[in-house]
Amino acid sequence: MLKLHDFCNRALLRDIGIDPDIAAGIHPERLRRLCQEGARLTAQHVRTLQATRRRATLAATVLETIVTLTDDAVLMFDRLLGQMFRREQNSADTALKRDRRNINGKIRLLARLGDALLTAKVSGGDIGAAVEAVVGWDDLGREVDEARKLIRPDAVDPVTVAATNYPVLRQVGPLFIASFTFGAVPACHTLARAVAIMRDLHLGRLKKLPPDTPVAFIRQAWRRAIGPGIPDRRVYEFCVLVELRDRLRAGDMWVEGSRRYRAVEQQLIPSPVFATMRAAGPLPIPAPDTASAWLDERRTRLARRLAEVERKAETDALEDVQLSLGKLRISPLKAVTPDEADSALAPLYAHLPAIRITDLLAEVDRWTGFSQCFTHLQSGRVADEPRAILTAVLADATNLGHKRMAEACDLVTQRQLSWLASWHLREETYGRALARLVNAQHTAPLAALFGSGTSSSSDGQNFLLDRRAQATGAVNPHKGAEPAVSFYSHVSDRYAPFHSTVISASASEAAQVLDGLLHHGADLHIEEHHVDGGGVSDHVFALCHLLGFRFAPRIPNIAARRLHLFNGIEPGPDIAPLVAGRIDEALIAAHWDDVLRLGTSIRTGVVSASIMLERLGSYPRANGLALALREIGRVERTLFTLDWIEQPEQRRRATRELNKGEAENALKRAIFFHRIGRIRDHALQAQTHRASALNLVAGAIVLWNTTYLQAARMHLASLGRSVPPDLLQHLSPLGWQHINLTGDYLWTDPDAPSSALRPLRQMHAVEGPAKP
Structure with missing residues (x-):
């Protein structure tokens, strides 16, 4: 349930009376550092600060906490309504099974x-x-x-849901509306007026719903269920709250003082600044300045690709594809791994030495110095004992926690681990450490055989929540019936995990695709990105293209996805039944400036791609920017589909890269095994630390395996048993059977030289490779 004390805390902080505009002239990075310090300092430490610094720290912390509590309250309000619908659906399913x-x-x-x-x-x-x-x-x-x-309603019945959940709605709904100031676009003026009526009812200014109460915003399907006229107050308030949630998601309404739920206009680069950037040119996105130039180029390309595919279809020259009179069938991919690969690659893993996970991390740290990235928030100094930092990281990565890690390790105490986690383990330090491992992995000689280094993939991995943390999660019916969160991770074609974020298990993965490509910190030059069906949307196709990435997903049931062509391009008889409609060129041209402004705002980091994609995906159909971006995405999806049909290597490459990510998820599941792999942290920051640490430890294992597999390769070559290079591309550095992930976490060789590798295992009988 929504935590009512969050409203009280926010009100208390707001009553202090600090003007938010006092921070307007401070550099965002400096303000962020002050906020981070204020969140960690105790009252005793604050008193020791110089007066000016103390006031600045307290003011920055108060302002940031108000914003954080505002965002948290809106998010919890969103989840509360989602839980109501989920309970209603579960109740209907239970009744169906019972009857x-x-x-x-x-x-x-x-x-x-x-x-x-x-x-x-x-x-x-x-x-x-x-x-x-x-x-x-x-x-x-x-x-x-x-x-x-036995009759049950076909869809959610607002009358039933409102009646069942009214005690909670009555407690939370009016308080939520009274606690915030909402803004709205003109199209939502009836909903804004309904919100004002709810506020007046809560404050006692109104005793009942007035005769002119607006109802136009209520969904038509619900209007039929509710009946004509003004509905019952309980039902009306429920409809207001549900529509308010949806409009907050879309950005048609916003919360004053929020960061995540601001007006869309406030999240983009200001129009005058964008106009100046555009005049100075060029913009930091690879898109033409005018819509006509883009439309001409894509029209020419689409016409050419369509003709090429049709010619091959007419002569039955499409490999593993049957396309005739609108019936598209793509045969499943044949296995491309040679039969002799397993026997040829088995000796490599058989020679890897057995090692504890602690010693593996220490060895990788000696090679890369990644523990030095975990600097102190205030002083910027590295920790005196690198192994203590690695222990804190391992406590998060294995899901063991500080208390039990301190019991299993004789190096640090629980208090020391908590202090290190508070002052040294932060999102940016995890990012710098991971980038150092990724760079090392991409320069490893053997890794060059895994891929070109210019492709990547991303996928979500569900982790169930412990009972005490289930209120912060969501249920994805496609992945189970228990509340969970998802760690959405990006992996390069050289097996380096370079980004991870925590999202709701029920959230769209498509919104998270671009964040990892844009904000990873490593020396990567990703050109092509692959996702599975959950990461696909026309908006992602459009933004990936505008930002310079080739989006190449594996789309389930691609034969059912319709194509869109420009006016004047006439498809042949084989393609025509697959065409759903025409591209609205006028809509793209009318909103091209907005599209460029959006792309520039995302590229420069003014707003994250995930926030904008979530907003665009929730927009009402009347929003021009969302519709224009959808039209651009349809062009790019049509071009991609033609490539997918014609180029079997495109299909094989997408499957190969997605398989790498899925295999890496298996490794992460093996690492994150304590507490049966369930997360018990309530706070998003703590869950994010789990995901970041898990990514970091998986990256260290990948680098260690790659390094020692190369050593084993050279060893076998010296014995005259070289592994053919064409088979090495089928080698995976994700094995873990030789790594002790359990037991006591001891550090046994702190003084080993940084450049020396451990002796390889000498095998008389070759064993098979450790498979994820």
Whole structure:
């Protein structure tokens, strides 16, 4: 449930009276550092600060806390409504399972009765006698009464949901509306007025709903269920809260003082600044300055690619593809791994030395110095004992926690681990450490055989929540029935995990695709990115193209995805049935400036791609920017689909890269095994630390394996048993059977030289490779 004390805390901080504009002239990075310090300092430490610094720290912390509590309150309000709908759906499913025997009985009776009536009609028999023969009129009446009781609404019934959840809605809804100031675009003025009426009812200014209460914002399907006129107050308040949630998601309404739920206009580069950037040129995105130039180039390209695919379809020259009169069938990919690969690669893993996870991290740290990236927030100094930092990282990565890690390790205490986590382990330090491992992995000689270094993939991995943290999660019915969160991770084609973020298990993965490509900190030059079906949307196609990435997803049931062509391009008979419509060129041209401003805002980091994609995906159909971006995405998706049909290597490459990410998820599942792999942290920051640490440890294992597999390769070559280079591309550095991930976490070789590798294991009988 929404935490009511969050409203109280926010009100107390707001009553201090600090003007938010006092921070307007401070550099955002400096302000962020002050806020981070203020969140960690105790009252005793604050008193020791110089007066000016103390006031600045306190003011920055108060302002940041108000913003954070505002965002948290809106997010929890969103989740509360989601839980209500989920409970209603679960209740309906439970009733369906409970009554399935009776329902089946009524269906069987209907089938027998129908057969008897149809037979009587065809033969000219007595209809009444037919009914009597099957069930009898008295029994039929009882059966009808029982069947009527089994009727359930086809969709969510707002009247039922409002009645069932009114005690909670009555406690939270009016308080939520009274605690914030909302803004709205003109199209939402009726909803804004409804929100004002709810506020007046809560404050006692109104006793009941006025005669002119607006109802136009209520969904048409709900209006039919509610009936004409002004609905019951409970139902009306429920409809207001649900529509307010949806409009806050889309950005049509916003919360004053929020960071995440600001007006869309406030999140983009200011128009005068963008105009200046555009005049100075060029913009930091690879898109032409005018819509006509873009449209001409894409029209020419689309016409050419369509003609090439049609020519191959006519001559049956498409590999593993059948395309005829609109019927598209793509055969499943054949295995490309040679039969001799397993036997040729097995000796490499067989020679890897057995090692503890602690010693593996220490060795990788000696190679890269990644522990030095975890600097102190205030002083910027590195920790005196690198192994203590690694222990804190390992406590998060294995899901063991500080208390139990301190019991399993004789190096640090629980208090020391908590202090290190507070002052040294932060999102930016995790990012710098991971970037150092990624750079080392991409320069490893063997890694060059895994991929070009210019491709990547991303995927979400569900982690169930412990009972005490379940209120912060969501249920994804496609992935289980328990609350969970998802770690959405990006992996390069050289197996380096270079970004990770925590999202709701029910959130769209498509919104997270671009954040990892734009904000990873490593020396990567990603050109092509792959996702599975969950990461696909026309908006992602559009933004990836505008920002210079080739988006190459593996789309489930791609034959059902319709194509879109420009006016004047006429498809042949094989393609024509696949075409759904025409591209709205006028819409793209009308909003091209907005599209460029959006792309520039994302590229320069003014706003994150995930926030904008979530907003765009929730926009009402009337929003021009969202519709224009969808049209651009349709162009790019059509071009991609033609490539997918014609180029089998494109299909193989997408599958190969996505398989790498899925195999890396298996490694992460093996690392994150404590507490049965369930997360018990409530706070998003703590969950983010788990995800970042898990990514970091997985990256260290990948680098260690790659390094030692190269050493094993050279060793076998010296024995005259070289592994053919064409087989090495099928080697994966994700094995972990030789790594001790469990037991006591001891550090056994702190003084080993940084450049020396451990002796390889000498095997008389070759074992198979450790498989993820």
